[in-house]
Amino acid sequence: MKDIKSVVAKKLEKSIEQLSWTDIMDNLEYPPNPEMGDLALPCFKLSRVLRKSPIAIADLLVNSLDIDIVEKCESKGGYLNIFIKREYMVNNILKNMVIGKEEFGKSNENAGKTVCIDYSAPNIAKPFHIGHLRSTVIGHSIRRLHEFRGYKCVGINHLGDWGTQFGKLIVAYKSWSSKELIEEKGTEELVRIYVKFHSEAEKDPSLNDQARKWFSRLEKKDEEAVELWKWFKDISLLDIEKTYKMLDISFDSYAGESFYNDKMEPVIEELKHKNLLVNSDGAMIVNLEEYNMPPCLILKSDGSSLYATRDIAAAMYRKKTYDFDKCIYVTATAQDLHFKQWFKVVELMGYKWAKDLKHVGFGMVSMGGAKLATREGNIIYLDDLFSEAAKRVLDIINEKNPDMEDKEQKALDIGVGAIVFSDLSNNRIKDIDFSWEDALNFDGSTGPYVQYTYARACSVLRKSGLIEDDINMDNIEPSHMTNDEEFALLKTLSLFNEKIDQALKDLEPSCISRYLIDVCMAFNKFYNSHTILNAEDNKKFRILLTAAVKYVLGNGLYIIGLKRTERV
RNA sequence: GUGCCAGUAGCUCAGCUGGAUAGAGCAACGGACUUCUAAUCCGUAGGUCGGGGGUUCGAAUCCCUUCUGGCACGCCA
Secondary structure (H helix, E strand, O other): OHHHHHHHHHHHHHHHHOHHHHHHHHOOOOOOHHHOOOEEEEEEHHHHHHOOOHHHHHHHHHHOOOOOEEEEEEEEEOEEEEEHHHHHHHHHHHHHHHHHHHHHHOOOOOOEEEEEEEEEOOOOOOOHHHHHHHHHHHHHHHHHHHHHHEEEEEOOOOOEOOOOHHHHHHHHHHHHHHHHHHHHOOOHHHHHHHHHHHHHHHHHHHHHHHHHHHHHHOOOOOOOHHHHHHHHHHHHHHHHHHHHHHHHOOOOOOOHHHHHHHOOHHHHHHHHOOOOHHHHHHHHOOOOOOOOOEEEEEEEOOOOEEEHHHHHHHHHHHHHHHHOOOOEEEHHHHHHHHHHHHHHHHHHHOOOOHHHHEEEEEEEEEEEEEOOOOOOOOEEEEHHHHHHHHHHHHHHHHHEEEEEEEOHHHHHHHHHHHHHHHHHHOOOOEEEEEHHHHHHHOOOHHHHHHHHHHHHHHHHHHHHOOOHHHHOOOOOOOOHHOOOHHHHHHHOOOOOOHHHHHHHHHHOOOHHHHHHHHHHHHHHHHHHHHHOOOOOOOOOHHHHHHHHHHHHHHHHHHHHOOOOOOOO
16 A cells, blocks of 8 residues: 555645645545545645645545546545555555565565664573563564564573672572572572572571672672572573573573673773763762753762663674664663663763664553562463463363364464463553453454464465465456455555554554454454355455465564464 | 653553544444354444643644653662
């Protein structure tokens, strides 16, 4: 539909001297219902420029669109309603999809550009819980959106693998655990002793001192401390990898907090040289009063570094290593100010690329109105959530299709899909109050609905006997499109590219999730009102339409990170 | 206290660079499986777009104000 808009705008540009092509592109819109055509130009804004009434302008333009793709135009209440020839819709839009297949929606318009995407970033030695899921799935989808449009993507998992908690873990390990236990139970055991540490430390505060000492040994690269730290990290990474595998997610870099330990000193030196650092109550800060922000803390009064210091060091490292055109950070909106501050510091350091740093925020996850907190036990582990979802899906499969092959894997794919989809279906800025009921709802606008519809389209295609190579436009006539359901479906499908543009511009995966629901509704409506395989005159046309649905849904599912379920 | 974000149907949300009668899903009620997968589809019902001003030919959308909720505001990340 993008192309159609463009052609129409080009023609209209010639009819209205005062307007440029982009003005017209911005103003062209999709009418709310089919009787009003396929495209519309509201003429109200033009009225002042042209000194004519909107109705007169629309009347005037009615005859100016004498191009071959336009069927007719109507002037209605100040709108120019444009009807596109169905022939063009079939021959071009359907054709693009049928020929494009898995490539439909992709482009290389950003070839040669690199984008770094920092997402997921779980804390090592703690299990993955529902609070970590958002960054992971939003980041992953943003990555795929960029890949679709030709960017080279570097997925970075900035692991939380450094901090005083490792001192605590070492003490806890030495007091209450063993090599065997940790090797056997992995993260679960690490969590057990971490929680135990906190309860014991309330009775015996000297444990905290011991922990501090161990962390300080770790910072001084004490051999035993480093070895234990590495071991904890490896153990916990193994578990985290399992989760990523279920989600079909991988990273290009796991350079986490510890990676930047030796890269902050030069940054501090540079800040000093550039006269940006100011002493304030013993701490070193960058003053941002001029920019209406509180100061950015760089060094604590004891001389140790802070979050912002590490982020600046990491950004500089990434610029040097990847020479990114954009560097995206997917974290909670609660960190808005933090990012604004250190982005500004990078700018003040004189780096032009500060403008290429982007923070993509998302809303908070709570449960029963309360914050998620490991210590209060107000937490849901992702593993538990996934297995519960898979179990419920399996129950449904056993009820509806007990003979299905590979049931467990499919149940997992759909269960996980349901959870990921629900996380990606609202605008990312929205807070989420987690409930089992909502997360495991499989009716309506859900992941299973999309995956089911995808499988339904696949099933029809399988039964059609048409193999991939036969999918072409031979013997297709525009007259084969005979009813409103087919046309409505084709129009919905044609919006895919614009939805990707929008999602990429707003860094908003929900744009795609919601669009997929639209496609499913249009297809299911069509499917329920017309036969495909028993069609008289336009069987092939309907099969191709179904193929187009498969490609658009398949590519969309890929972008939001759900499995393409060929059979369910 | 200051700043940022949110407030749309009973519930969860779209729509927000101003445009045609404010749309979905869930829940409720009534229909459709001898037919390509009924995890589907069709229909009914449900709204002073938090309140109040303003700008405009036109406001859920922009501006001001006010209420409610969340988050953030120096040595955590």
